[in-house]
Amino acid sequence: MNLELISDYLNYLEVERALSKNTIEAYENDIFSFLKYLSDNLGVADIGQIKRTHISSYNRYLASCGINPVSIVRKIASIKGFFRYLCVNSVIEKNPALALTSPKISKKLPKVISVKEIEKLLSSHLDIMHKALFELFYATGLRVSELVNLEFKNTDLKTGIIKTMGKGSKERIIPIGSKAKTALKNYFKEREIIIFTNDLGKKNQKYVFLKQNGAKISRQYVYTFIHNLGKKIQKDISPHTIRHSFATHLLENGADLRVVQELLGHSSIVTTQLYTHISKKRLREVYYSINSG
Numbered sequence: 610m611n612l613e614l615i616s617d618y619l620n621y622l623e624v625e626r627a628l629s630k631n632t633i634e635a636y637e638n639d640i641f642s643f644l645k646y647l648s649d650n651l652g653v654a655d656i657g658q659i660k661r662t663h664i665s666s667y668n669r670y671l672a673s674c675g676i677n678p679v680s681i682v683r684k685i686a687s688i689k690g691f692f693r694y695l696c697v698n699s700v701i702e703k704n705p706a707l708a709l710t711s712p713k714i715s716k717k718l719p720k721v722i723s724v725k726e727i728e729k730l731l732s733s734h735l736d737i738m739h740k741a742l743f744e745l746f747y748a749t750g751l752r753v754s755e756l757v758n759l760e761f762k763n764t765d766l767k768t769g770i771i772k773t774m775g776k777g778s779k780e781r782i783i784p785i786g787s788k789a790k791t792a793l794k795n796y797f798k799e800r801e802i803i804i805f806t807n808d809l810g811k812k813n814q815k816y817v818f819l820k821q822n823g824a825k826i827s828r829q830y831v832y833t834f835i836h837n838l839g840k841k842i843q844k845d846i847s848p849h850t851i852r853h854s855f856a857t858h859l860l861e862n863g864a865d866l867r868v869v870q871e872l873l874g875h876s877s878i879v880t881t882q883l884y885t886h887i888s889k890k891r892l893r894e895v896y897y898s899i900n901s902g
Contacts (some may be wrong), residue, residue, distance in 0.1 A: 615640060618694050625880055627779075636697040643667055656695070661705045664688060668709070685709065707873035721854045726842045733841050739834060741789075741796035742818055742826075745771075748789035748849070750855035750873055753831050759817045766790050773874075781874050793817075800811075 619637055622628045628636075646667050647653040653663055659825075671681045689706045696704040727747055735743065746756055755773045763772040770784050785793075803819055804810040810823030818826045831848055838845035852873070859869050 614656060614700060617693055621694060635683070636687045636690065639684045640691050643684070643688050646670060655699055659692075659705050661707075661709060664706055664709055691838055701894065714815075720846065720850050721809060721857045722842065722844060722846060722850060724858055726844070727858075729842055730838055733838070737792075737796045737799050738818065738820075741792040742831070742834070743838070743851075744789040744792040745785065746851050747855055748785045749773075749783045750852045751783070752852065752874070753828050755874075756848075757818065757826050757831060758826055760815050761817050762815070764793065764817055765794060779874065781871065876883075 615637070619633055620638075621638060622633050644656075647659065647663055650670075651663055651666065651795035653659060667688075668681070668685060671684060676684075685706075689709065692701070692704050692706040697703045731740070731743060731747075742756070745751070749771065751759070751773060759771065759773060765771070769786075769790055770782050772780055772782050774780055800817075800819060803821065803823055804814045810819055812825060813819055813825045816825045820826060820830075835846055835848050835851060839850075854855075856869050856873055859872070860866070
């Protein structure tokens with residue numbers, strides 16, 4: 610197999626597509642696993658010899674290994690992207706993955722909680738930092754990675770906006786409401802003390818959310834906090850639940866789908882459209898609960 614072609618493709622993903630390091634590593638692993646299968650099982654050792662039947666064979670092999678359909682779809686997408694690149698750059702004449710189909714995945718509606726449940730969580734006994742964290746999380750629908758990496762310089766309380774770097778290193782600007790601004794103002798006073806009195810705080814002062822010892826919060830920290838918070842409403846929730854609830858509540862209150870797409874940082878409107886199904890489902894639930902009595 611031509612390792613230089615793979616290296617060129619990975620470089621293309623990094624430079625021109627601006628994909629994250631983790632995403633590029635996933636593409637690399639998927640491609641090498643596929644090529645190893647072809648070499649070990651089908652005797653195909655040259656990229657130019659690969660046919661659609663070879664890729665279909667690999668697809669069936671993955672399914673026979675009991676791999677999750679979502680993972681199979683991702684692996685096949687990696688292979689498709691690689692061959693599309695080779696075809697566009699005239700490395701191969703025909704794309705063997707062009708008409709390849711991936712396993713169908715049943716779309717599960719994301720879990721959401723109601724506005725009343727959000728209010729109950731916000732009115733519970735939270736310390737200043739956790740109050741600000743949750744208020745901002747619900748007010749913006751940030752991804753958990755965006756929340757933990759949010760920088761202080763990108764949080765402007767005067768204009769009421771934050772700037773974040775999402776997937777594919779794409780910057781987006783998100784407005785925040787008065788409640789989130791107030792919670793952040795209160796927390797920033799405490800944050801100044803943490804930075805002033807703690808060497809670790811000085812080291813991490815570029816980030817918005819810091820623990821009492823000055824350490825930057827982690828993804829796991831947020832997951833644990835949200836999970837424990839959910840116990841107050843007897844529900845198993847995660848940071849994804851808060852993000853989904855943010856989007857659903859916006860749509861239920863008449864927000865434009867394109868606006869929600871921009872706020873969430875979705876590259877495709879198709880992803881955002883899933884939330885319209887949630888809103889319709891919740892509307893039916895409310896209707897039947899009112900008319901069942």
